[in-house]
Amino acid sequence: MxxxxxxxxxxxxxxxxxxxxxxxxxxxxxxxxxxxxxxxxxxxxxxxxxxxxxxxxxxxxxxxxxxxxxxxxxxxxxxxxxxxxxxxxxxxxxxxxxxxxxxxxxxxxxxxxxxxxxxxxxxxNDFFESNWIRTGWKEERLIYRHWFNERTQKKRFYAMFEAQKKLGLTRDIPADLQIKxxxxxxxxxxxxxxxxxxxxxxxxxxxxxxxxxxxxxxxxxxxxxxxxxxxxxxxxxxxxxxxxxxxxxxxxxxxxxxxxxxxxxxxxxxxxxxxxxxxxxxxxxxxxAEGVQFQISNEGRNLFDFLTGRGRIGRRFATRFWETESTLGRERELLIVICKKWHVAKRVLERIRQVTNVPAIEYLFNEEDTPLPDLGGIQSSLEKRTRHRRALMRMLFDYFETDRLIVCMDPSNLDLLNDFASDRSTTRMLEIECQFSDDYLTGHAMRVGLAGDQTSDDTLDRLLPTIRNDMVHESDAIRDADFHNMSRLRETATEDQNAEAIGSFLSISRDKATEITRTDHLFAD
CATH class of the missing domain: 3.90.550 (Spore Coat Polysaccharide Biosynthesis Protein SpsA; Chain A)
Structure with a gap:
């Protein structure tokens, strides 16, 4: 033992x-x-x-x-x-x-x-290949000699470092060691x-x-x-x-x-x-203690990131100087479907494709594996897509040879919505408002790593209201932004009301809009 x-x-x-x-x-x-x-x-x-x-x-x-x-x-x-x-x-x-x-x-x-x-x-972790050291010195920790304490003898510490660097007094790492x-x-x-x-x-x-x-x-x-x-x-x-x-x-x-x-x-x-x-x-x-049973859910880090992140509302990536004056094109029309239940939005998007034949792309800013054409590498990661969103969208318009393009976005992407809404092109938005049951919220928490199979009921009881309020907050933020050309498809609305919203969003006839809203199990989980 x-x-x-x-x-x-x-x-x-x-x-x-x-x-x-x-x-x-x-x-x-x-x-x-x-x-x-x-x-x-x-x-x-x-x-x-x-x-x-x-x-x-x-x-x-x-x-x-x-x-x-x-x-x-x-x-x-x-x-x-x-x-x-x-x-x-x-x-x-x-x-x-x-x-x-x-x-x-x-x-x-x-x-x-x-x-x-x-x-x-x-x-x-491999000292040189891993990303364990995120900022500051890396090889300098090893190839130069450090005799003084950086916190209590700062002047001597950096003076000795600069002297060694100027004179080229580096040293070799022991040949048989791989530094970890x-x-x-x-x-x-x-x-x-x-x-x-x-x-x-x-x-x-x-x-x-x-x-x-x-x-x-x-x-x-x-x-x-x-x-x-x-x-x-x-x-x-x-x-x-x-x-x-x-x-x-x-x-x-x-x-x-x-x-x-x-x-x-x-x-x-x-x-x-x-x-x-x-x-x-x-x-x-x-x-x-003896006989204690532990339910391991291991969601601590994800919960911390989620809860601390709720207080940060702002743009994750600043616009590059060469993109500041860029535009998708005055003659183009970007149609954005906004929905927290991604499967519902994808179901709506597929039906829109069938009825209108307008090119449509799913959650390209949220899902790494969203099918995209090869655009020279700009589409290779979520970070690149988000950082160069206008350039990416221009290339997609060109690739599909169209002036109308539909994309899906999560309600949390408020910075992206603001950016596209400010473009010279025409931007139309359709927010799909869904009902969120406790079962759905529990499944959502598990999918995003906020909970696991072993998470206690007591933890979930405290977590679910926070997640629900977070979703309400995202929807309220979109309303407060007061976007032009904004329509809403509601789970609680009538078929006629939803057909009117779809018709306004897509600029299509009432009959075609009704054809979309009559999709079987449109809002089903």
């Missing part, structure tokens, strides 16, 4: 450290604590005194002063690992934690999870840790190399584990649930996140607010 030695690096809040150590060792697991050498000495003494009688806790004697982005964080981890290896010979796994982490599964579940998969859990990068929150097996410690004892050149790289805690363990362990024994993921805002700051969890955290496919979560006393209490009791 798995027995975990938790590796805890901390520098403050001795009370929280003591409680965390007591909780995680109460069921037979272990903990090695490295308390920052630059932290308050009295805090360290408080921890030492409180945990002195706990045989499952060891305090790292060889403490170092840690700084963000420095080798010192790796060295502190290595010191803690050495202490844990010596103190806990029965430990099968070593799990990296911070003082802001808490278990979101029981020890019973955690041990069973590790027993069922004999592997190392560590993010290990990922989160520092990993869980490794004992034999992996032992192999790693033996490797760096023999390969001092590797340790020297990483000791002067920048932010080595994101590359050192990730690279060496991939070098030492067969790839089929590595799960390139972390078992600690953490999210970041658009500004690169960690998302903090509060009291009302308890159910969400338990439903994620992770063992721990970071960061738990120091003010979330009820969350801390409930998670603290959870680790020692």
């Amino acid at each position: 798995a027995k975990i030695a938790y590796i805890l690096l901390c520098h403050k809040d001795p009370t929280a450290v003591i409680r965390q150590a007591e909780r995680l060792t109460a069921v037979g697991d272990y903990m090695a604590i490295h308390f920052d050498a630059s932290a308050n000495k009295q805090d360290f003494q408080e921890i030492k005194k409180a945990l002195a009688s706990n045989p499952n806790v060891t305090l790292v004697r060889k403490r170092v002063r840690c700084g963000w982005g420095e080798w010192s964080l790796v060295q502190a981890t290595l010191n803690a690992l050495a202490a844990a290896l010596a103190a806990f010979p029965r430990a099968t796994h070593f799990y990296m934690l911070s003082g802001d982490c808490m278990a979101i599964k029981s020890a019973e579940y955690t041990h069973r999870f590790l027993d069922n998969d004999d592997a190392d859990f560590i993010e290990s 990068i990922g989160s520092q929150w990993w869980c490794l097996r004992r034999r992996t840790i032992e192999s790693l410690m033996n490797f760096i004892a023999k390969r001092r050149d590797v340790k020297r190399f990483f000791a002067t790289t920048w932010i080595p805690d994101e590359t050192f363990f990730q690279t060496l584990v991939s070098h030492l362990v067969p790839q089929d024994e590595i799960r390139a993921r972390t078992l600690t649930f953490l999210m970041f805002t658009d500004y690169g700051m960690p998302v903090t969890f509060y009291n009302d996140h308890y159910d969400l955290l338990l439903s994620q496919d992770y063992l721990f979560a970071r960061k738990i607010s120091s003010e979330a006393h009820d969350l801390t209490r409930r998670l603290g009791l959870l680790y020692a």
Whole structure:
């Protein structure tokens, strides 16, 4: 059975450290604590005194002063690992934690999870090929030497970098290593840790190399584990649930996140607010609990993106300067069908094609696989289509050799609707208003990743009103835009009313419009 030695690096809040150590060792697991050498000495003494009688806790004697982005964080981890290896010979796994982490599964579940998969859990993305580093330095982290802390010695840090760059003082990466990068929150097996410690004892050149790289805690363990362990024994993921805002700051969890955290496919979560006393209490009791069943839905990140995104109303992509004065053409007519239920819009679109023979394209700005002709690559991705929407639409008019074209759009595409409505061409819109049952909203939440098969009824009860209100908000925003040439096809309207709306939208006779509205199961889910 798995027995975990938790590796805890901390520098403050001795009370929280003591409680965390007591909780995680109460069921037979272990903990090695490295308390920052630059932290308050009295805090360290408080921890030492409180945990002195706990045989499952060891305090790292060889403490170092840690700084963000420095080798010192790796060295502190290595010191803690050495202490844990010596103190806990029965430990099968070593799990990296911070003082802001808490278990979101029981020890019973955690041990069973590790027993069922004999592997190392560590993010290990290719340093150069992956998009893990989104902004800032990349190879500069490695090929130049970094002796100073970027946050506390900024002038020296950048002065040394510029001097090396000017003089061309770059260095080679150790030839036998493929540099990997990922989160520092990993869980490794004992034999992996032992192999790693033996490797760096023999390969001092590797340790020297990483000791002067920048932010080595994101590359050192990730690279060496991939070098030492067969790839089929590595799960390139972390078992600690953490999210970041658009500004690169960690998302903090509060009291009302308890159910969400338990439903994620992770063992721990970071960061738990120091003010979330009820969350801390409930998670603290959870680790020692027995017989707890967890419904894993894993929708946390999608929910976060959805809920934070609701507050951002604006244009996702600015118009390029060379497109500012572009137009689809004064003589052209763009017909836009707007509907949240895509299957309903596609059904209407297919019937319009049959009755009018006007070229029609489905959700080209929402679905990557919408059938489109080869237009030289501009159609290859949703991002390109959206960024160059007017150019794309001009090319589609030319391709079909027509002055009338119908497209489908989601109500959330308000920026696109505004852009096309402001064009010199004639733009007509048809909004299809549908009824949204709870069953439909549940299915929608699952399709877009806001919920899963295991999402609890309680979570859905809280989520569905938010989704419904979001859809209402999108429709209201379209109404507030007060577009010209706007028609509405309503599920609750009569056949005559809908025929009038279709006729106005397509500029066709009443008979042809009625032929479209009489389509069987037009609004069916």
